[in-house]
Amino acid sequence: MQVGIDQIGLYTPNKYVDMVDLAHARNEDPNKYLIGIGQTQMSVADSTQDSVSMGINSARRYIDQIDKDKVGLLVLGTESSVDQSKSASLFVKTALQLKPEVRTFEVKEACFGLTAALMIARDYVRVHPEHTVIVIGSDIARYGVNTPGEVTQGAGSISMLIKTDPRILSLNDGHSAYSANINDFWRPNNSKTALVDGKYSTQVYLDFFTKPFNDYKKLKGWSTQDFGSLIYHLPFTKMGLKANRLSVEGQDETTSKRLEKSFAASKQLSKRIGNIYTAALYMSLLSLIENAQLEPNSLIGLFSYGSGAMAEFFSGNLVDGYEEVIDKSGDVRMLDRRKKLTIKEYENIFNKALMDPEDGVELVSDEENGNWYFAGTKNHVRQYKQK
Numbered sequence: 001m002q003v004g005i006d007q008i009g010l011y012t013p014n015k016y017v018d019m020v021d022l023a024h025a026r027n028e029d030p031n032k033y034l035i036g037i038g039q040t041q042m043s044v045a046d047s048t049q050d051s052v053s054m055g056i057n058s059a060r061r062y063i064d065q066i067d068k069d070k071v072g073l074l075v076l077g078t079e080s081s082v083d084q085s086k087s088a089s090l091f092v093k094t095a096l097q098l099k100p101e102v103r104t105f106e107v108k109e110a111c112f113g114l115t116a117a118l119m120i121a122r123d124y125v126r127v128h129p130e131h132t133v134i135v136i137g138s139d140i141a142r143y144g145v146n147t148p149g150e151v152t153q154g155a156g157s158i159s160m161l162i163k164t165d166p167r168i169l170s171l172n173d174g175h176s177a178y179s180a181n182i183n184d185f186w187r188p189n190n191s192k193t194a195l196v197d198g199k200y201s202t203q204v205y206l207d208f209f210t211k212p213f214n215d216y217k218k219l220k221g222w223s224t225q226d227f228g229s230l231i232y233h234l235p236f237t238k239m240g241l242k243a244n245r246l247s248v249e250g251q252d253e254t255t256s257k258r259l260e261k262s263f264a265a266s267k268q269l270s271k272r273i274g275n276i277y278t279a280a281l282y283m284s285l286l287s288l289i290e291n292a293q294l295e296p297n298s299l300i301g302l303f304s305y306g307s308g309a310m311a312e313f314f315s316g317n318l319v320d321g322y323e324e325v326i327d328k329s330g331d332v333r334m335l336d337r338r339k340k341l342t343i344k345e346y347e348n349i350f351n352k353a354l355m356d357p358e359d360g361v362e363l364v365s366d367e368e369n370g371n372w373y374f375a376g377t378k379n380h381v382r383q384y385k386q387k
């Protein structure tokens, strides 16, 4: 039975910071951010966007094209939770007007969250082939104003429909996982910004890539040459470039060129949006299929990494006709219509978003990329509204 990705929806908020402006404000050489980190812009979420509203907005990119009655499961991966008990997916399910019989919950393991949701979905569809599953990754990466991690922030969501006979990517059996209890990046309950051992985290990422990638090739009896493309969790695009350099090491020229070209295509969205944690790998997938010339049935290898740390390598084959399902021009429009913030405006928005809104005070949104937003709390109950 073929099970995999049938729809992908992207959402990112309607404001961004230009990395050259940020570099000037932080007294850094712009090339450090543009080349050294590999980022040109980053999306900024104001107080009216959170993991719930962004998740709704990404699923709404395709929700009107699917049979909602077939959805049996909705899983949302996030590390930007809005509640310690209630799942963000319940708010999303209600906004999407899915039926009460849907099973729904939230999962967490840093940036691995959406991969966890995807694997749960794949197994669920194998048992319930008549059902479809919506999986969502939705996050705001916040390290803080004037921190080394600042240039690697971002905000956004990816939602995917998982079903039999998928029209975008058919997932292959088997995976290689690797996990260990380490402290490279985490966010304690009392903090709105992440704590990180930056340099250590980049080394761990590469170690955690090498092991499952090699294990996976052994498991399947494949070599690096068999892959049409390799895509990576992208906290910033230079991180993926470093992993891709390891992948092409010792390969023939044709393989190296192919993997370098496909990596270049896969980083285009990340370069302009920044880190969206759980959804970052799937934004690389979307960017790849929107920007690369891929062979029919091309084999795509996917590397998922969540700090703490949990890594997994798996693969899928591209399905013929995928171009007709994705909405590249819609994604381009969404990025182009974002408003560029001055650094002062960004800092004000950032600092305001760190504070919980006063209960009973309604928030007003200027969001245009998606029409759902967080409107504040009433009697400490979160309110989500549609413009």
Ligand code: HMG
Binding pocket: 029, 031, 032, 033, 035, 036, 037, 079, 109, 110, 111, 112, 148, 149, 150, 151, 152, 184, 185, 196, 197, 198, 199, 201, 202, 205, 233, 234, 235, 236, 238, 239, 275, 277, 305, 306, 307
């Ligand atoms: P830093 O200390 O500001 O940067 O922190 P640096 O001094 O290491 O410089 C960065 C690169 O720019 C270096 O290149 C420099 O040489 C280069 P590299 O050695 O890495 O190849 N550079 C220049 N290049 C061109 N022209 C110049 C110039 N100057 C310097 N003039 C760091 C960088 C990434 C550590 C920091 O931003 C950070 O802590 N970010 C957050 C942590 C992170 O993203 N880690 C990634 C791995 S962990 C992960 O992926 C999981 C995560 O997504 C969370 C989750 O799972 O939930 C984060």
